[in-house]
Amino acid sequence: MNVKEDTGSVSFPLSVFETAETKEELEDWLLSQDHELINRLRKARHDDIQGKGSDWNSIKKDLCIE
Numbered sequence: 001m002n003v004k005e006d007t008g009s010v011s012f013p014l015s016v017f018e019t020a021e022t023k024e025e026l027e028d029w030l031l032s033q034d035h036e037l038i039n040r041l042r043k044a045r046h047d048d049i050q051g052k053g054s055d056w057n058s059i060k061k062d063l064c065i066e
Contacts, residue, residue, distance in 0.1 A: 010030070012026065012029070016029050
């Protein structure tokens with residue numbers, strides 16, 4: 001994947017671009033290429049399975065969402 005910050009353009013493999021039916025599918029593909037994000041999501045899921053996750057209501061309270 002080639003990202004050029006100065007032009008705001010992103011390069012996709014032609015096969016991804018041709019088979020994606022929506023903008024969301026292209027976004028999903030981009031996210032799937034971010035290995036740091038994938039590792040963080042895996043860790044969060046692992047922590048959740050082990051009961052180490054935070055309660056949604058307490059998170060909302062901490063972020064002053066309520």
